[in-house]
Amino acid sequence: MTQHDLQAYDPSAYPPMAVTVDLVLMSVVEGQLTVLLQRRDQPPFAGVQALPGGFVGPAEGLDEAAARVLSSKAGFGGKQAWLEQLYTFGSPARDPRMRIVSVAYFALLPAGELAEAVAAGQGLVQMPLGAMEDVLAFDHAGIVALAHERLKGKLDYVPLAFALLPALFTLRDLQDVHEAILGKPLNKPAFRRRMLDSGWIEPTGEREVETAFRPAELYRCVAEGPRV
Amino acid sequence: MTQHDLQAYDPSAYPPMAVTVDLVLMSVVEGQLTVLLQRRDQPPFAGVQALPGGFVGPAEGLDEAAARVLSSKAGFGGKQAWLEQLYTFGSPARDPRMRIVSVAYFALLPAGELAEAVAAGQGLVQMPLGAMEDVLAFDHAGIVALAHERLKGKLDYVPLAFALLPALFTLRDLQDVHEAILGKPLNKPAFRRRMLDSGWIEPTGEREVETAFRPAELYRCVAEGPRV
DNA sequence: GCAAAAGTGTTGTGATTACACCCATGT
DNA sequence: ACATGGGTGTAATCACAACACTTTTGC
Numbered sequence: 446m447t448q449h450d451l452q453a454y455d456p457s458a459y460p461p462m463a464v465t466v467d468l469v470l471m472s473v474v475e476g477q478l479t480v481l482l483q484r485r486d487q488p489p490f491a492g493v494q495a496l497p498g499g500f501v502g503p504a505e506g507l508d509e510a511a512a513r514v515l516s517s518k519a520g521f522g523g524k525q526a527w528l529e530q531l532y533t534f535g536s537p538a539r540d541p542r543m544r545i546v547s548v549a550y551f552a553l554l555p556a557g558e559l560a561e562a563v564a565a566g567q568g569l570v571q572m573p574l575g576a577m578e579d580v581l582a583f584d585h586a587g588i589v590a591l592a593h594e595r596l597k598g599k600l601d602y603v604p605l606a607f608a609l610l611p612a613l614f615t616l617r618d619l620q621d622v623h624e625a626i627l628g629k630p631l632n633k634p635a636f637r638r639r640m641l642d643s644g645w646i647e648p649t650g651e652r653e654v655e656t657a658f659r660p661a662e663l664y665r666c667v668a669e670g671p672r673v
Numbered sequence: 674m675t676q677h678d679l680q681a682y683d684p685s686a687y688p689p690m691a692v693t694v695d696l697v698l699m700s701v702v703e704g705q706l707t708v709l710l711q712r713r714d715q716p717p718f719a720g721v722q723a724l725p726g727g728f729v730g731p732a733e734g735l736d737e738a739a740a741r742v743l744s745s746k747a748g749f750g751g752k753q754a755w756l757e758q759l760y761t762f763g764s765p766a767r768d769p770r771m772r773i774v775s776v777a778y779f780a781l782l783p784a785g786e787l788a789e790a791v792a793a794g795q796g797l798v799q800m801p802l803g804a805m806e807d808v809l810a811f812d813h814a815g816i817v818a819l820a821h822e823r824l825k826g827k828l829d830y831v832p833l834a835f836a837l838l839p840a841l842f843t844l845r846d847l848q849d850v851h852e853a854i855l856g857k858p859l860n861k862p863a864f865r866r867r868m869l870d871s872g873w874i875e876p877t878g879e880r881e882v883e884t885a886f887r888p889a890e891l892y893r894c895v896a897e898g899p900r901v
Numbered sequence: 902g903c904a905a906a907a908g909t910g911t912t913g914t915g916a917t918t919a920c921a922c923c924c925a926t927g928t
Numbered sequence: 929a930c931a932t933g934g935g936t937g938t939a940a941t942c943a944c945a946a947c948a949c950t951t952t953t954g955c
């Protein structure tokens with residue numbers, strides 16, 4: 446952005462492009478990492494599943510646009526979700542219609558809220574990450590794979606697992622989420638201690654109810670993150 | 674990118690934006706992590722240092738545009754550099770002239786090549802990361818800070834330090850680069866072993882020449898990375 | 902009292918650090 | 929010979945994992 450100043454003042458001299466945001470909306474449903482998809486009803490890729498997304502408005506920031514799309518698709522009532530920029534895709538060939546630069550975000554929601562979004566009946570479906578074999582439109586399969594990688598990589602350093610759980614949760618719930626993301630079982634005592642030593646959670650003194658056996662203690666997340 | 678298909682076919686219905694790439698071109702010069710900057714000669718921010726950048730062409734991918742800007746500013750002769758997408762900035766307020774979405778990249782060059790770029794006399798200057806106190810145009814100070822964070826975070830997992838060194842280097846050179854990036858001294862034997870065990874380097878059998886004292890062995894990087 | 906899952910104590914292992922030392926080279 | 933930095937061995941520390949064990953609840 447330096448030696449192109451003359452161009453910049455002439456609207457026809459720079460190449461205008463459409464900028465969109467695409468959302469990888471994830472949750473852990475019954476031990477499976479799951480993504481929210483939307484069936485396209487127009488070509489190209491009519492009838493194919495794709496990531497929800499939308500154009501960035503003229504006076505709208507990128508994070509702002511992502512948050513708008515998030516609340517419009519998963520119009521959850523005033524609750525919070527993790528929302529983080531993932532990567533920007535801008536290959537000239539990625540959309541056959543026109544030049545589109547797309548800023549991908551990933552969003553994390555508790556399973557209950559994902560289910561609500563699906564139940565709202567706006568054509569949204571949830572699909573386990575393992576079940577989608579190249580059935581996504583555009584380059585969206587690669588975007589989902591990248592989101593999964595990022596999730597795995599940050600899991601131990603950043604308190605993002607809590608965005609996939611309700612406000613109160615047990616250590617077993619938390620471990621299930623970690624195992625779903627990493628795709629492998631974890632040792633229970635080791636996991637417990639790592640979490641308790643992390644400073645991310647605090648015990649509430651409350652306990653589960655309606656359990657068949659001994660009820661587990663409920664914990665609360667006390668860590669901060671990019672929640673919208 | 675799903676429910677806006679009708680808009681997408683009408684050029685006037687989507688908000689066109691200019692898309693640029695900005696480069697954080699870094700090297701380690703005399704133990705200091707250093708960034709390549711360019712003095713702006715046009716308002717806004719005339720006379721102020723900024724990151725080199727440029728518009729993304731109509732048929733050009735983002736990585737491609739970044740590589741083009743890299744080779745035009747630091748027109749190094751056929752050598753290789755580390756080039757990696759960093760983050761995308763799109764606040765409506767970030768450029769007072771018009772709506773610009775900028776995809777930031779960071780690039781890593783050996784100190785010698787950075788010096789060549791400066792010597793070429795295209796108005797480029799190098800500045801140590803510690804020395805720039807909010808003297809950058811636009812939101813570029815934040816971009817540089819983010820690049821530094823990313824560099825620190827990936828240093829132990831990804832073989833990017835070698836992009837800051839010539840093809841042959843000593844373990845001491847490598848340690849100096851790590852220390853400059855992390856901003857703290859490292860233990861010599863521990864660092865040695867970590868590097869030798871990493872599988873990223875291999876000894877050449879060659880040795881330094883013209884040293885005052887015992888010459889160190891020269892190593893070569895055998896790891897792959899996103900080099901352009 | 903028994904089944905099932907919560908929660909804890911103890912031990913072992915691998916990785917990394919810290920410190921001390923030896924080695925090789927040019928003056 | 930000696931100063932200087934390259935290079936190596938050994939012990940200590942830490943984090944984490946594995947395992948066995950105790951505890952608590954509902955039926």
